[in-house]
Each structure stands twice: as C-alpha cells, then as structure tokens.
Amino acid sequence: MAGRKYVQVGLGSRAKMYWGALSGDYRGTSDLVGICDINPGRLEMLRAKLAEKGLDVSAYAAEDFDRMIAEQKPETVIVTSKDSTHDFYIRKALLAGCDVITEKPLTIDEEKLQGILDAIEKSGKTVRVTFNYRYSPVRTQMKELMQSGIVGDVLSVDFHWNLDTSHGADYYRRWHRNKENSGGLMVHKATHHFDLVNWWISSVPDTVYAQGKRDFYTEKQAAFYGLEGHSDRCRTCPVADKCKFYLDLAAKPGLKALYLNNEEYDGYFRDRCVFSPLIDIEDTMCLVVKYKSGVLMSYSLNSFLPWEGYHISINGTKGRLEHHCQETVYVSGDGTTPGEMKAGDTTIIFYPHFAPPRNIPISESKGSHGGGDALLCKDLFGAEKPADPLGRRADYRVGAWSILTGIAANRSMATGAPVIVNNLVKGLEEPA
C-alpha cells in the first residue's frame, strides 16, 4: 500500500461516497486505513464489507479515535459524522497533524466554528469542505457564465429552494430535526445554497435578517390528515396505513441494514414521526441578506412542497440570469440516486436588457447530486490534480462563509433583529 492514507469517522449513509471511492476506483493512490463510528453495528458492517473486497481496514470505536490516529498515522481524516460532531473530530485531527476533508456543514454554530479556526491557525494544516453541488456540471456552468460577466455588475439575487414531502420530510425523522444536532435547515441544508451564491457572485454575507416558523410538521397537520393517535415512530404506529409519510425501514434493504439492524446499539430510530412535538427546527424560512459587494438577496426555504428543486435569478446591470432546477424524488439511503436532476426540467435563460431572451443549453449530467459526486471524488482522490480555474475546491474559509449566513439567520430568527456577520467570529479571511 503506497497511496495517501485516510481514515474516516461517521459511517452512515453519506459515508459511502468516500469509502466506496477509496475501496474502489481510487484504491492504490488513496487508501482507507481506519474507520470509526459511535455505533458498533455499523462499524462492524463496514469492516466486513471492506474485508470482502480484500481490504484489511482497522475499525475503532468513537472513544478510540485518538488511538486510530496514533496507530494508523493517516495524512487525512475524513469527517462524515453527524453535523454537531464535525468540529470535535476536525480539531482533534488538525492538532494531531492531519489534514481534514469534511462533509458540509463545516459545523453548526459560531462557537464551534471559532474552535475550528483557532485549530487551523495553530496547526497549519488544511480543511477541505466537500461542496458536491459546485462539481455538478450545470452549477459549474453557472459559475462560468457569471465569471464571463454575462449580467454585468450584480445588483440583486432572488433565490427560492423547495424541499418536498419525500426528501424534505426526511429531515424531520432523524437527528436533523433538532438544532443542537444540525443547526436546523438554515445551516444543515442551506449551507449548500449559500455556498453557491457566495461562489457565483464572488462575495460573502454582511448582514442577515430572517424569519422562520414550523407550521407543517406539526400535530395540527397530523390531525388534518386524520392521524390522531400516531406513535413517535413509523414501526410501531397504529395509523401507519393511512399516513403518506410512513417509512417502512424493513422494506428497504439499505435502510434496514444501516439503521434498523443497528438501532439496538444507540437508539437511533431512522423512522421517527415527522409530526412529533420534539422537533425544534423550522419548515418555513425567509431571509434578506446584504452581501459585502452590496448585492441584496431575498431567499426562501420551504420543506413541505410537492416538488424539490429551486429557482434562482441573478440580476445585474446587463440583464437577468434565471436558473431553474427540479430534482428527482428520494429518501436518503433508500437505494435511489440522491439529488439527481430531473431530465428536461433544468434550464438557464438569460434576459438581456433591450434584447430578446436567450435559452442557454445546459450541461446535462447524470448521477448523484447532479453528477457532482463522481467529479468531486476524482478531484479529491485521483492521482492527477487538474487545474481549478473556477475555484471549485472549497477550503475552510469557503466552508465558514457558507454557514455564517445560516448561523446569522438562526440568531436573527431568535432575536427578531438583523445580524452583522462579521461580529460572529474572529480571524476569518474572505475566500481567495
């Protein structure tokens, strides 16, 4: 084994993109030498799966993370655990002399972010945040168009993201449903959206004002559907047969193997009721954001809609660039390809001032997350490191600025006042 050495912590559904790449296409140039998780069942399942592929990868319990680093001596630690635990592993890895690749969001609040920034400064090591959306061809194309100056000087952005009653509802079943785990959808999900805006308009947020509420994933909505007397999880629910949100873990081999078979170890029930009173995240959010460049953005996120995708319009001195995208229906980890673009329902149209609109043929792509995952893996783990003229590789600054809009929004929703983003953390530069 002569490749760069990696260990991975957090072995749930998203983890597969990384261990799958390291045990598959990139084996030999990039090698997985250790895996770690809080759940012994998922840990052993992956160890055995890798062994079947002829790989002897050592498995460590979460409390043995330090021992994993000491024994395996990885160059890079991959963090794919629950959002609120990212900072703990990132700091530990950096201070042990490793570089880090982490899933989004970099972390969930300003205190944890400050801890990461301090550890980066102290260690001199790097943190890469894997924004797969940047790699999907149509979003890369939007960056190229913006870099070409198509809209002139950007003045404002209208951005509206819909999550549906399949993938969107799924956030209310799992750990994401509590802000202490995920930072709510403003951080957990919108980190992708705010990153795309920061990247496309080449700026960072300055002031954020937000309002949010939860009015759909509620007991009242359960009663509207006639679901009185529901239980706190689908598996034991007396009204499951009439619930459109019923998730049968036993019927989906992927969900059964990963979660149902291992719930005895940690009580992680993957099929919690989406109408539970224990949920404390919003489902309806509206923001006004002022960027350092002076751009004003109106943004909304609704997570209970009949289709999933987004509309964004970037308005400038030369015209308006409109991009629309609808994604396919799925539930994370159910074996369906996640976040695929729906064929024929993704468009880019440019409306120049004083001239007819132009339909811009889009870069079609297949595969998970708009075709971004495969390209991201190639960039992360491939032997060749291609040039990066569009700046798709996201470092800690990119990761930090992408969560600061959502962190500020959370604070604004709690206080009712606008939040100045610069005051949230110290020592953070703008992305290169």
Ligand SMILES: NC(=O)c1ccc[n+]([C@@H]2O[C@H](COP(=O)([O-])OP(=O)(O)OC[C@H]3O[C@@H](n4cnc5c(N)ncnc54)[C@H](O)[C@@H]3O)[C@@H](O)[C@H]2O)c1
């Ligand atoms: N970029 C994307 O498209 C994308 C998609 C899905 C998830 N994600 C991110 O990937 C990460 C994992 O999400 P997921 O959907 O796989 O969740 P998951 O619940 O399926 O898996 C999380 C894993 O982390 C483990 N874990 C929890 N606490 C831990 C701790 N303290 N120490 C070690 N392991 C711990 C759990 O046991 C579980 O195996 C999250 O940060 C999420 O935001 C990114």
